[in-house]
Amino acid sequence: MHIPPEDAPAHQGIAPHRCGECCTTLRGVTARRNGVIVLEEIDLHLHCGELTAVIGENGAGKTTLVKCLLGEMPHRGEVHFLDAARRRKDSPVIGYVPQHNSFEKEAPVSVLDLFAASLSARPACLGVSPAVRQAALAGLERTGADPLVDRQVGTLSGGELQRVLLGLALTPVPNILVLDEPMSGVDHRGREQFYGLLSQLRREYDLAVLLVSHDLATLARFADRMVFLDRRIVCEGTPAEVLHDPQVRAAFSLHSLS
Amino acid sequence: MIESLLAPWHRALSSLPFEWAGYEFMRLALLAVLLISPLLGALGTVVVANRMAFFSEAVGHAAFTGIALGVIFGLADPMWSMIGFALVLTLAIAWVRRRGGLSSDTAIGLVMAFTVSLGIVILSRGGDFARYTNFLIGDMLAIAPRDIVWLAALGAGSAGLFLLFFNRLLLATMSPSLARSRTRHAGAAELVFACLLAVVVTCALPWIGILVINALLILPAAAARNLARNTAGFFGWSIAVASVTGMVGLIASFYASTATGATIVLAAMVVYLLTLLRRVVS
Numbered sequence: 158m159h160i161p162p163e164d165a166p167a168h169q170g171i172a173p174h175r176c177g178e179c180c181t182t183l184r185g186v187t188a189r190r191n192g193v194i195v196l197e198e199i200d201l202h203l204h205c206g207e208l209t210a211v212i213g214e215n216g217a218g219k220t221t222l223v224k225c226l227l228g229e230m231p232h233r234g235e236v237h238f239l240d241a242a243r244r245r246k247d248s249p250v251i252g253y254v255p256q257h258n259s260f261e262k263e264a265p266v267s268v269l270d271l272f273a274a275s276l277s278a279r280p281a282c283l284g285v286s287p288a289v290r291q292a293a294l295a296g297l298e299r300t301g302a303d304p305l306v307d308r309q310v311g312t313l314s315g316g317e318l319q320r321v322l323l324g325l326a327l328t329p330v331p332n333i334l335v336l337d338e339p340m341s342g343v344d345h346r347g348r349e350q351f352y353g354l355l356s357q358l359r360r361e362y363d364l365a366v367l368l369v370s371h372d373l374a375t376l377a378r379f380a381d382r383m384v385f386l387d388r389r390i391v392c393e394g395t396p397a398e399v400l401h402d403p404q405v406r407a408a409f410s411l412h413s414l415s
Numbered sequence: 416m417i418e419s420l421l422a423p424w425h426r427a428l429s430s431l432p433f434e435w436a437g438y439e440f441m442r443l444a445l446l447a448v449l450l451i452s453p454l455l456g457a458l459g460t461v462v463v464a465n466r467m468a469f470f471s472e473a474v475g476h477a478a479f480t481g482i483a484l485g486v487i488f489g490l491a492d493p494m495w496s497m498i499g500f501a502l503v504l505t506l507a508i509a510w511v512r513r514r515g516g517l518s519s520d521t522a523i524g525l526v527m528a529f530t531v532s533l534g535i536v537i538l539s540r541g542g543d544f545a546r547y548t549n550f551l552i553g554d555m556l557a558i559a560p561r562d563i564v565w566l567a568a569l570g571a572g573s574a575g576l577f578l579l580f581f582n583r584l585l586l587a588t589m590s591p592s593l594a595r596s597r598t599r600h601a602g603a604a605e606l607v608f609a610c611l612l613a614v615v616v617t618c619a620l621p622w623i624g625i626l627v628i629n630a631l632l633i634l635p636a637a638a639a640r641n642l643a644r645n646t647a648g649f650f651g652w653s654i655a656v657a658s659v660t661g662m663v664g665l666i667a668s669f670y671a672s673t674a675t676g677a678t679i680v681l682a683a684m685v686v687y688l689l690t691l692l693r694r695v696v697s
Binding site for chain 1: 581591593645
Protein backbone atom coordinates (compact mmCIF):
# COMPACT_ATOMS: atom_id res chain seq x y z
CA MET A 158 0.00 0.00 0.00
CA HIS A 159 1.20 3.49 -0.83
CA ILE A 160 1.21 5.83 2.13
CA PRO A 161 1.94 9.49 1.41
CA PRO A 162 4.89 11.03 3.31
CA GLU A 163 3.99 12.63 6.60
CA ASP A 164 4.31 16.20 5.34
CA ALA A 165 2.26 15.58 2.20
CA PRO A 166 -0.53 18.08 1.47
CA ALA A 167 -3.99 17.07 2.54
CA HIS A 168 -5.31 16.50 -0.90
CA GLN A 169 -3.84 15.65 -4.26
CA GLY A 170 -4.71 17.82 -7.23
CA ILE A 171 -6.96 20.81 -6.83
CA ALA A 172 -7.31 22.02 -3.28
CA PRO A 173 -10.97 21.80 -2.33
CA HIS A 174 -12.93 24.99 -2.41
CA ARG A 175 -14.28 25.81 1.02
CA CYS A 176 -16.89 28.36 1.86
CA GLY A 177 -15.75 27.81 5.43
CA GLU A 178 -19.07 29.02 6.76
CA CYS A 179 -21.38 26.06 7.02
CA CYS A 180 -20.36 23.11 9.10
CA THR A 181 -21.59 20.26 11.18
CA THR A 182 -20.39 20.10 14.74
CA LEU A 183 -20.47 17.17 17.10
CA ARG A 184 -19.68 18.02 20.69
CA GLY A 185 -19.27 15.46 23.44
CA VAL A 186 -21.32 12.84 21.65
CA THR A 187 -21.57 9.70 23.79
CA ALA A 188 -23.73 6.68 23.01
CA ARG A 189 -24.50 3.48 24.91
CA ARG A 190 -25.74 0.13 23.70
CA ASN A 191 -27.18 -2.15 26.38
CA GLY A 192 -25.53 0.03 28.99
CA VAL A 193 -22.05 -0.28 27.46
CA ILE A 194 -20.43 2.87 26.11
CA VAL A 195 -19.85 2.37 22.39
CA LEU A 196 -18.97 5.96 21.56
CA GLU A 197 -17.31 8.33 23.98
CA GLU A 198 -16.98 12.12 23.96
CA ILE A 199 -16.75 12.60 20.20
CA ASP A 200 -15.83 16.16 19.14
CA LEU A 201 -15.82 16.58 15.40
CA HIS A 202 -16.22 19.37 12.84
CA LEU A 203 -17.29 18.54 9.34
CA HIS A 204 -16.73 21.37 6.87
CA CYS A 205 -18.33 21.78 3.51
CA GLY A 206 -16.16 20.89 0.54
CA GLU A 207 -14.22 18.50 2.77
CA LEU A 208 -14.20 14.73 2.68
CA THR A 209 -13.70 13.35 6.17
CA ALA A 210 -12.95 9.64 6.35
CA VAL A 211 -13.67 7.73 9.54
CA ILE A 212 -11.56 4.60 9.91
CA GLY A 213 -11.40 2.06 12.68
CA GLU A 214 -11.67 -1.63 13.40
CA ASN A 215 -14.94 -3.57 13.51
CA GLY A 216 -16.90 -2.56 16.58
CA ALA A 217 -15.03 0.72 16.93
CA GLY A 218 -18.30 2.68 16.78
CA LYS A 219 -18.16 3.89 13.18
CA THR A 220 -21.73 2.92 12.29
CA THR A 221 -22.92 4.16 15.69
CA LEU A 222 -21.41 7.55 14.88
CA VAL A 223 -23.36 7.59 11.61
CA LYS A 224 -26.54 6.65 13.45
CA CYS A 225 -26.04 9.49 15.91
CA LEU A 226 -25.68 11.91 12.98
CA LEU A 227 -28.87 10.58 11.38
CA GLY A 228 -30.70 10.92 14.69
CA GLU A 229 -31.36 7.19 14.71
CA MET A 230 -29.49 6.48 17.92
CA PRO A 231 -30.17 8.13 21.26
CA HIS A 232 -27.02 9.85 22.51
CA ARG A 233 -25.68 12.41 24.90
CA GLY A 234 -23.91 15.51 23.63
CA GLU A 235 -24.80 17.84 20.81
CA VAL A 236 -24.99 17.67 17.04
CA HIS A 237 -25.38 21.09 15.38
CA PHE A 238 -25.79 21.92 11.76
CA LEU A 239 -24.95 25.47 10.68
CA ASP A 240 -25.82 26.72 7.22
CA ALA A 241 -23.80 29.27 5.23
CA ALA A 242 -25.43 32.16 7.10
CA ARG A 243 -24.28 30.53 10.38
CA ARG A 244 -27.88 29.79 11.28
CA ARG A 245 -28.65 26.68 13.28
CA LYS A 246 -30.60 24.17 11.25
CA ASP A 247 -32.53 21.69 13.33
CA SER A 248 -33.44 19.48 10.40
CA PRO A 249 -30.66 19.65 7.84
CA VAL A 250 -30.94 17.73 4.59
CA ILE A 251 -28.80 14.65 5.10
CA GLY A 252 -27.83 12.57 2.11
CA TYR A 253 -27.20 9.03 3.29
CA VAL A 254 -25.69 6.13 1.38
CA PRO A 255 -26.15 2.84 3.28
CA GLN A 256 -23.98 -0.27 3.18
CA HIS A 257 -25.10 -2.14 0.12
CA ASN A 258 -25.19 -5.53 1.81
CA SER A 259 -27.68 -4.18 4.33
CA PHE A 260 -29.99 -3.14 1.49
CA GLU A 261 -33.12 -5.19 0.80
CA LYS A 262 -32.75 -6.91 -2.58
CA GLU A 263 -35.73 -9.26 -2.89
CA ALA A 264 -38.64 -6.82 -3.07
CA PRO A 265 -39.77 -5.91 -6.59
CA VAL A 266 -38.77 -2.26 -6.30
CA SER A 267 -37.35 -0.28 -9.20
CA VAL A 268 -34.76 2.49 -8.98
CA LEU A 269 -37.51 4.91 -9.97
CA ASP A 270 -39.67 3.68 -7.04
CA LEU A 271 -36.88 4.59 -4.61
CA PHE A 272 -36.83 8.15 -5.92
CA ALA A 273 -40.63 8.35 -5.98
CA ALA A 274 -40.90 7.19 -2.36
CA SER A 275 -38.22 9.69 -1.32
CA LEU A 276 -39.28 12.74 -3.32
CA SER A 277 -43.01 12.58 -3.78
CA ALA A 278 -46.03 12.59 -1.49
CA ARG A 279 -47.93 10.36 -3.90
CA PRO A 280 -47.71 6.70 -2.82
CA ALA A 281 -45.25 4.92 -5.10
CA CYS A 282 -47.67 1.98 -5.42
CA LEU A 283 -50.07 4.20 -7.40
CA GLY A 284 -47.51 4.90 -10.12
CA VAL A 285 -44.93 7.63 -10.65
CA SER A 286 -45.65 11.03 -12.19
CA PRO A 287 -43.59 12.29 -15.17
CA ALA A 288 -42.23 15.15 -13.03
CA VAL A 289 -40.81 12.74 -10.43
CA ARG A 290 -39.35 10.62 -13.23
CA GLN A 291 -37.57 13.73 -14.55
CA ALA A 292 -36.23 14.53 -11.07
CA ALA A 293 -35.04 10.93 -10.71
CA LEU A 294 -33.26 11.04 -14.07
CA ALA A 295 -31.61 14.34 -13.13
CA GLY A 296 -30.40 12.87 -9.84
CA LEU A 297 -29.13 9.69 -11.44
CA GLU A 298 -27.33 11.66 -14.13
CA ARG A 299 -25.07 13.17 -11.46
CA THR A 300 -23.59 9.74 -10.88
CA GLY A 301 -23.96 8.47 -14.43
CA ALA A 302 -26.65 6.02 -13.32
CA ASP A 303 -29.55 7.37 -15.41
CA PRO A 304 -29.70 4.29 -17.69
CA LEU A 305 -30.57 2.24 -14.58
CA VAL A 306 -33.78 4.15 -13.78
CA ASP A 307 -36.19 1.31 -14.64
CA ARG A 308 -34.05 -1.55 -13.34
CA GLN A 309 -35.19 -3.60 -10.38
CA VAL A 310 -32.98 -2.77 -7.38
CA GLY A 311 -32.23 -6.44 -6.67
CA THR A 312 -30.71 -6.97 -10.14
CA LEU A 313 -28.09 -4.21 -9.81
CA SER A 314 -24.44 -5.00 -9.14
CA GLY A 315 -22.88 -3.62 -5.97
CA GLY A 316 -21.21 -0.76 -7.85
CA GLU A 317 -24.38 0.11 -9.77
CA LEU A 318 -26.50 0.12 -6.61
CA GLN A 319 -24.04 2.45 -4.87
CA ARG A 320 -24.11 4.90 -7.80
CA VAL A 321 -27.93 4.83 -7.66
CA LEU A 322 -27.92 5.39 -3.89
CA LEU A 323 -25.39 8.21 -4.23
CA GLY A 324 -27.60 9.84 -6.89
CA LEU A 325 -30.55 9.49 -4.51
CA ALA A 326 -28.55 10.97 -1.62
CA LEU A 327 -27.73 14.00 -3.81
CA THR A 328 -31.41 14.65 -4.64
CA PRO A 329 -32.03 17.22 -3.28
CA VAL A 330 -28.42 18.39 -2.75
CA PRO A 331 -27.87 17.78 0.97
CA ASN A 332 -26.21 19.88 3.68
CA ILE A 333 -24.11 16.88 4.58
CA LEU A 334 -23.45 13.60 2.81
CA VAL A 335 -22.91 10.51 4.96
CA LEU A 336 -21.66 7.21 3.56
CA ASP A 337 -21.41 4.06 5.65
CA GLU A 338 -18.95 1.57 4.13
CA PRO A 339 -20.41 2.24 0.71
CA MET A 340 -17.90 0.07 -1.07
CA SER A 341 -17.78 -3.14 0.96
CA GLY A 342 -18.14 -6.01 -1.48
CA VAL A 343 -17.40 -3.88 -4.55
CA ASP A 344 -14.35 -4.67 -6.70
CA HIS A 345 -11.24 -2.50 -6.86
CA ARG A 346 -12.08 -0.76 -10.13
CA GLY A 347 -15.61 0.03 -8.99
CA ARG A 348 -14.19 1.48 -5.79
CA GLU A 349 -11.70 3.74 -7.57
CA GLN A 350 -14.46 5.04 -9.85
CA PHE A 351 -16.84 5.61 -6.96
CA TYR A 352 -14.36 7.52 -4.82
CA GLY A 353 -13.25 9.55 -7.85
CA LEU A 354 -16.87 10.47 -8.50
CA LEU A 355 -17.43 11.31 -4.84
CA SER A 356 -14.37 13.52 -4.77
CA GLN A 357 -15.51 15.38 -7.87
CA LEU A 358 -19.09 15.82 -6.61
CA ARG A 359 -17.86 17.11 -3.27
CA ARG A 360 -16.07 19.95 -5.07
CA GLU A 361 -18.90 20.56 -7.51
CA TYR A 362 -21.57 20.92 -4.81
CA ASP A 363 -19.30 22.08 -1.99
CA LEU A 364 -20.48 19.16 0.12
CA ALA A 365 -19.47 18.16 3.61
CA VAL A 366 -18.82 14.44 3.29
CA LEU A 367 -18.43 11.89 6.08
CA LEU A 368 -17.25 8.55 4.83
CA VAL A 369 -16.90 5.43 6.95
CA SER A 370 -14.62 2.84 5.43
CA HIS A 371 -11.96 0.17 5.82
CA ASP A 372 -10.47 1.11 2.52
CA LEU A 373 -7.26 2.80 3.73
CA ALA A 374 -5.33 2.68 0.48
CA THR A 375 -7.97 4.44 -1.58
CA LEU A 376 -8.98 6.81 1.20
CA ALA A 377 -5.40 7.98 1.59
CA ARG A 378 -5.68 9.47 -1.87
CA PHE A 379 -9.22 10.87 -1.77
CA ALA A 380 -9.85 12.05 1.79
CA ASP A 381 -9.03 15.55 3.04
CA ARG A 382 -9.12 14.54 6.65
CA MET A 383 -9.03 11.26 8.47
CA VAL A 384 -10.35 10.30 11.87
CA PHE A 385 -9.24 7.11 13.58
CA LEU A 386 -12.01 5.91 15.83
CA ASP A 387 -11.77 3.36 18.57
CA ARG A 388 -14.82 4.14 20.69
CA ARG A 389 -13.34 7.63 21.01
CA ILE A 390 -11.27 9.65 18.57
CA VAL A 391 -7.73 8.27 18.86
CA CYS A 392 -6.21 10.60 16.30
CA GLU A 393 -7.23 12.86 13.44
CA GLY A 394 -5.54 14.94 10.78
CA THR A 395 -4.52 14.67 7.16
CA PRO A 396 -4.46 11.12 5.78
CA ALA A 397 -0.64 11.21 5.89
CA GLU A 398 -0.59 12.20 9.57
CA VAL A 399 -3.14 9.62 10.60
CA LEU A 400 -1.59 6.80 8.61
CA HIS A 401 1.79 7.49 10.26
CA ASP A 402 0.32 7.35 13.74
CA PRO A 403 1.73 4.33 15.59
CA GLN A 404 -1.70 3.32 16.97
CA VAL A 405 -3.25 3.34 13.51
CA ARG A 406 -0.33 1.37 12.12
CA ALA A 407 -0.71 -1.20 14.86
CA ALA A 408 -4.46 -1.51 14.37
CA PHE A 409 -4.19 -1.99 10.64
CA SER A 410 -0.92 -4.02 10.69
CA LEU A 411 1.03 -1.39 8.77
CA HIS A 412 4.32 -1.84 10.69
CA SER A 413 6.10 -3.70 7.94
CA LEU A 414 5.77 -0.79 5.52
CA SER A 415 8.01 1.78 7.24
CA MET B 416 -81.35 2.34 4.83
CA ILE B 417 -78.66 -0.31 4.42
CA GLU B 418 -81.08 -2.48 2.45
CA SER B 419 -81.83 0.33 -0.01
CA LEU B 420 -78.08 0.97 -0.50
CA LEU B 421 -77.56 -2.69 -1.34
CA ALA B 422 -80.67 -2.99 -3.54
CA PRO B 423 -78.92 -2.12 -6.85
CA TRP B 424 -76.22 -4.71 -6.12
CA HIS B 425 -78.81 -7.41 -5.47
CA ARG B 426 -80.79 -6.46 -8.59
CA ALA B 427 -77.71 -6.52 -10.81
CA LEU B 428 -76.51 -9.89 -9.57
CA SER B 429 -79.93 -11.53 -9.55
CA SER B 430 -80.15 -10.95 -13.27
CA LEU B 431 -77.07 -13.14 -13.84
CA PRO B 432 -77.86 -16.62 -15.19
CA PHE B 433 -75.99 -18.44 -12.37
CA GLU B 434 -77.51 -20.51 -9.61
CA TRP B 435 -75.35 -18.92 -6.86
CA ALA B 436 -76.42 -15.42 -7.87
CA GLY B 437 -80.00 -16.29 -6.95
CA TYR B 438 -79.17 -16.47 -3.23
CA GLU B 439 -79.01 -13.33 -1.10
CA PHE B 440 -76.31 -14.74 1.21
CA MET B 441 -74.06 -15.39 -1.81
CA ARG B 442 -74.53 -11.88 -3.16
CA LEU B 443 -73.64 -10.45 0.25
CA ALA B 444 -70.69 -12.83 0.59
CA LEU B 445 -69.38 -11.75 -2.82
CA LEU B 446 -69.55 -8.12 -1.77
CA ALA B 447 -67.68 -8.96 1.44
CA VAL B 448 -65.03 -10.88 -0.50
CA LEU B 449 -64.60 -7.93 -2.87
CA LEU B 450 -64.04 -5.67 0.15
CA ILE B 451 -61.76 -7.95 2.18
CA SER B 452 -59.61 -9.58 -0.52
CA PRO B 453 -58.17 -6.46 -2.19
CA LEU B 454 -57.48 -4.95 1.23
CA LEU B 455 -55.61 -8.06 2.39
CA GLY B 456 -53.85 -8.17 -1.00
CA ALA B 457 -52.68 -4.58 -0.63
CA LEU B 458 -51.47 -4.94 2.97
CA GLY B 459 -49.88 -8.25 2.01
CA THR B 460 -47.32 -6.52 -0.23
CA VAL B 461 -45.79 -4.84 2.81
CA VAL B 462 -46.12 -8.00 4.93
CA VAL B 463 -44.17 -10.01 2.32
CA ALA B 464 -41.60 -7.32 1.55
CA ASN B 465 -41.06 -6.58 5.24
CA ARG B 466 -40.96 -10.23 6.35
CA MET B 467 -43.88 -9.83 8.72
CA ALA B 468 -45.67 -13.08 7.83
CA PHE B 469 -45.02 -14.68 11.20
CA PHE B 470 -46.20 -11.56 12.97
CA SER B 471 -49.52 -11.51 11.09
CA GLU B 472 -49.96 -15.23 11.82
CA ALA B 473 -49.49 -14.52 15.53
CA VAL B 474 -51.97 -11.65 15.46
CA GLY B 475 -54.57 -13.94 13.88
CA HIS B 476 -54.01 -16.63 16.50
CA ALA B 477 -54.25 -14.09 19.30
CA ALA B 478 -57.97 -13.98 18.51
CA PHE B 479 -58.38 -17.01 20.80
CA THR B 480 -57.49 -14.86 23.78
CA GLY B 481 -59.45 -11.92 22.35
CA ILE B 482 -62.61 -14.05 22.19
CA ALA B 483 -61.93 -15.45 25.66
CA LEU B 484 -61.64 -11.93 27.11
CA GLY B 485 -64.95 -11.07 25.46
CA VAL B 486 -66.53 -14.08 27.17
CA ILE B 487 -65.04 -13.12 30.54
CA PHE B 488 -66.26 -9.52 30.24
CA GLY B 489 -69.66 -10.77 29.07
CA LEU B 490 -69.57 -8.94 25.71
CA ALA B 491 -72.33 -9.91 23.26
CA ASP B 492 -69.94 -9.47 20.32
CA PRO B 493 -66.32 -10.43 21.08
CA MET B 494 -65.04 -8.28 18.17
CA TRP B 495 -64.07 -5.33 20.39
CA SER B 496 -62.13 -7.47 22.81
CA MET B 497 -60.45 -9.23 19.85
CA ILE B 498 -59.37 -5.92 18.30
CA GLY B 499 -58.25 -4.55 21.65
CA PHE B 500 -56.20 -7.61 22.46
CA ALA B 501 -54.66 -7.73 18.96
CA LEU B 502 -53.48 -4.14 19.43
CA VAL B 503 -52.05 -4.87 22.89
CA LEU B 504 -50.22 -7.84 21.40
CA THR B 505 -48.85 -5.75 18.52
CA LEU B 506 -47.45 -3.17 20.92
CA ALA B 507 -46.02 -5.92 23.13
CA ILE B 508 -44.19 -7.52 20.20
CA ALA B 509 -42.92 -4.12 19.01
CA TRP B 510 -41.65 -3.40 22.52
CA VAL B 511 -39.85 -6.75 22.82
CA ARG B 512 -38.31 -6.22 19.37
CA ARG B 513 -37.15 -2.73 20.22
CA ARG B 514 -35.57 -3.89 23.44
CA GLY B 515 -33.67 -6.31 21.24
CA GLY B 516 -33.45 -8.95 23.94
CA LEU B 517 -34.88 -11.70 21.76
CA SER B 518 -34.73 -12.25 18.04
CA SER B 519 -38.08 -11.32 16.64
CA ASP B 520 -39.17 -14.81 15.53
CA THR B 521 -38.46 -16.19 18.98
CA ALA B 522 -40.32 -13.30 20.61
CA ILE B 523 -43.34 -13.75 18.33
CA GLY B 524 -43.29 -17.54 18.78
CA LEU B 525 -43.35 -17.22 22.56
CA VAL B 526 -46.11 -14.64 22.56
CA MET B 527 -48.18 -16.69 20.10
CA ALA B 528 -47.87 -19.90 22.13
CA PHE B 529 -48.93 -17.99 25.23
CA THR B 530 -51.98 -16.28 23.70
CA VAL B 531 -53.23 -19.40 21.90
CA SER B 532 -52.93 -21.52 25.06
CA LEU B 533 -54.50 -18.91 27.28
CA GLY B 534 -57.42 -18.48 24.90
CA ILE B 535 -58.01 -22.22 24.54
CA VAL B 536 -57.78 -22.81 28.29
CA ILE B 537 -60.38 -20.12 29.02
CA LEU B 538 -62.71 -21.11 26.18
CA SER B 539 -62.53 -24.85 26.90
CA ARG B 540 -63.59 -24.53 30.55
CA GLY B 541 -66.48 -26.93 31.00
CA GLY B 542 -65.81 -28.63 27.67
CA ASP B 543 -67.46 -25.85 25.70
CA PHE B 544 -64.82 -25.21 23.04
CA ALA B 545 -66.90 -26.58 20.16
CA ARG B 546 -69.00 -23.38 20.28
CA TYR B 547 -66.05 -21.42 18.98
CA THR B 548 -64.86 -23.67 16.16
CA ASN B 549 -66.58 -21.45 13.56
CA PHE B 550 -63.83 -18.90 14.28
CA LEU B 551 -61.28 -21.48 13.19
CA ILE B 552 -62.58 -21.93 9.67
CA GLY B 553 -64.75 -18.81 9.32
CA ASP B 554 -68.23 -18.42 7.93
CA MET B 555 -68.39 -16.11 4.95
CA LEU B 556 -71.99 -17.02 4.20
CA ALA B 557 -73.23 -15.74 7.58
CA ILE B 558 -72.42 -12.16 6.68
CA ALA B 559 -75.25 -9.65 7.25
CA PRO B 560 -75.88 -6.30 5.51
CA ARG B 561 -74.75 -4.47 8.67
CA ASP B 562 -71.39 -6.28 8.51
CA ILE B 563 -70.93 -5.10 4.92
CA VAL B 564 -71.20 -1.49 6.07
CA TRP B 565 -68.60 -2.10 8.79
CA LEU B 566 -66.27 -3.77 6.29
CA ALA B 567 -66.66 -0.91 3.81
CA ALA B 568 -65.82 1.64 6.51
CA LEU B 569 -62.86 -0.44 7.64
CA GLY B 570 -61.67 -0.80 4.05
CA ALA B 571 -61.86 2.92 3.29
CA GLY B 572 -60.19 3.93 6.55
CA SER B 573 -57.34 1.44 6.36
CA ALA B 574 -56.70 2.05 2.65
CA GLY B 575 -56.35 5.77 3.39
CA LEU B 576 -53.99 5.24 6.31
CA PHE B 577 -51.99 2.66 4.37
CA LEU B 578 -51.48 4.97 1.37
CA LEU B 579 -50.54 7.84 3.67
CA PHE B 580 -47.67 5.82 5.14
CA PHE B 581 -46.80 3.78 2.06
CA ASN B 582 -43.69 5.69 0.91
CA ARG B 583 -42.18 5.65 4.39
CA LEU B 584 -42.87 1.93 4.69
CA LEU B 585 -41.25 1.27 1.34
CA LEU B 586 -38.07 3.12 2.28
CA ALA B 587 -37.97 1.45 5.70
CA THR B 588 -38.22 -1.92 3.98
CA MET B 589 -35.28 -1.16 1.71
CA SER B 590 -33.06 0.30 4.46
CA PRO B 591 -34.24 1.59 7.86
CA SER B 592 -31.36 4.07 8.05
CA LEU B 593 -32.10 5.40 4.57
CA ALA B 594 -35.76 5.87 5.56
CA ARG B 595 -34.62 7.68 8.67
CA SER B 596 -32.49 10.08 6.63
CA ARG B 597 -35.25 10.83 4.11
CA THR B 598 -38.46 11.07 6.10
CA ARG B 599 -39.73 11.96 9.51
CA HIS B 600 -41.46 9.32 11.60
CA ALA B 601 -40.13 6.34 9.63
CA GLY B 602 -40.17 4.22 12.78
CA ALA B 603 -43.71 5.32 13.61
CA ALA B 604 -44.84 4.27 10.13
CA GLU B 605 -43.93 0.66 10.85
CA LEU B 606 -45.79 0.67 14.15
CA VAL B 607 -48.86 2.28 12.55
CA PHE B 608 -48.77 -0.38 9.85
CA ALA B 609 -48.47 -3.21 12.37
CA CYS B 610 -51.50 -1.85 14.28
CA LEU B 611 -53.45 -1.40 11.05
CA LEU B 612 -52.63 -4.96 10.05
CA ALA B 613 -53.76 -6.26 13.45
CA VAL B 614 -57.12 -4.49 13.16
CA VAL B 615 -57.78 -5.59 9.57
CA VAL B 616 -56.80 -9.22 10.19
CA THR B 617 -58.94 -9.36 13.33
CA CYS B 618 -61.98 -7.83 11.61
CA ALA B 619 -61.74 -10.28 8.71
CA LEU B 620 -61.29 -13.32 10.99
CA PRO B 621 -64.92 -14.31 11.65
CA TRP B 622 -65.52 -14.57 7.89
CA ILE B 623 -62.24 -16.10 6.72
CA GLY B 624 -61.15 -18.18 9.73
CA ILE B 625 -58.19 -18.03 12.11
CA LEU B 626 -56.47 -20.99 10.48
CA VAL B 627 -56.29 -19.62 6.95
CA ILE B 628 -56.40 -15.83 7.10
CA ASN B 629 -52.64 -15.42 6.97
CA ALA B 630 -52.52 -17.27 3.66
CA LEU B 631 -54.89 -14.70 2.14
CA LEU B 632 -52.50 -12.01 3.24
CA ILE B 633 -49.33 -13.66 1.94
CA LEU B 634 -50.27 -15.70 -1.15
CA PRO B 635 -51.46 -12.88 -3.45
CA ALA B 636 -48.40 -10.77 -2.61
CA ALA B 637 -46.05 -13.74 -3.03
CA ALA B 638 -47.61 -14.43 -6.45
CA ALA B 639 -47.33 -10.75 -7.36
CA ARG B 640 -43.67 -10.72 -6.41
CA ASN B 641 -43.06 -13.37 -9.05
CA LEU B 642 -44.69 -11.20 -11.72
CA ALA B 643 -43.83 -7.61 -10.84
CA ARG B 644 -40.74 -5.56 -11.58
CA ASN B 645 -41.71 -2.41 -9.73
CA THR B 646 -43.83 -1.24 -6.82
CA ALA B 647 -46.93 -0.33 -8.83
CA GLY B 648 -46.85 -3.74 -10.52
CA PHE B 649 -46.36 -5.53 -7.19
CA PHE B 650 -49.30 -3.68 -5.70
CA GLY B 651 -51.58 -4.04 -8.74
CA TRP B 652 -50.90 -7.74 -9.26
CA SER B 653 -51.39 -8.52 -5.58
CA ILE B 654 -54.79 -6.81 -5.51
CA ALA B 655 -55.80 -8.44 -8.79
CA VAL B 656 -54.78 -11.94 -7.66
CA ALA B 657 -56.53 -11.45 -4.29
CA SER B 658 -59.76 -10.23 -5.88
CA VAL B 659 -59.97 -12.86 -8.61
CA THR B 660 -59.05 -15.81 -6.39
CA GLY B 661 -61.47 -14.47 -3.75
CA MET B 662 -64.35 -14.54 -6.22
CA VAL B 663 -63.38 -17.87 -7.76
CA GLY B 664 -62.90 -19.45 -4.32
CA LEU B 665 -66.25 -18.19 -3.04
CA ILE B 666 -68.18 -19.49 -6.04
CA ALA B 667 -66.29 -22.79 -6.02
CA SER B 668 -67.09 -23.23 -2.32
CA PHE B 669 -70.78 -22.73 -3.12
CA TYR B 670 -70.86 -25.58 -5.64
CA ALA B 671 -68.54 -27.86 -3.65
CA SER B 672 -70.21 -27.10 -0.28
CA THR B 673 -66.84 -26.35 1.35
CA ALA B 674 -65.61 -23.72 3.81
CA THR B 675 -65.16 -20.47 1.87
CA GLY B 676 -61.93 -19.17 3.43
CA ALA B 677 -60.01 -22.37 2.84
CA THR B 678 -61.35 -22.71 -0.72
CA ILE B 679 -60.15 -19.19 -1.53
CA VAL B 680 -56.73 -20.07 -0.13
CA LEU B 681 -56.53 -23.11 -2.42
CA ALA B 682 -57.46 -20.95 -5.43
CA ALA B 683 -54.75 -18.45 -4.46
CA MET B 684 -52.27 -21.29 -4.00
CA VAL B 685 -52.91 -22.47 -7.57
CA VAL B 686 -52.23 -18.97 -8.88
CA TYR B 687 -49.10 -18.72 -6.76
CA LEU B 688 -47.77 -22.02 -8.15
CA LEU B 689 -48.45 -20.83 -11.71
CA THR B 690 -46.50 -17.62 -11.09
CA LEU B 691 -43.70 -19.62 -9.53
CA LEU B 692 -43.58 -21.81 -12.62
CA ARG B 693 -43.44 -18.73 -14.83
CA ARG B 694 -40.59 -17.30 -12.78
CA VAL B 695 -38.62 -20.54 -12.90
CA VAL B 696 -39.15 -20.89 -16.66
CA SER B 697 -38.21 -17.29 -17.53
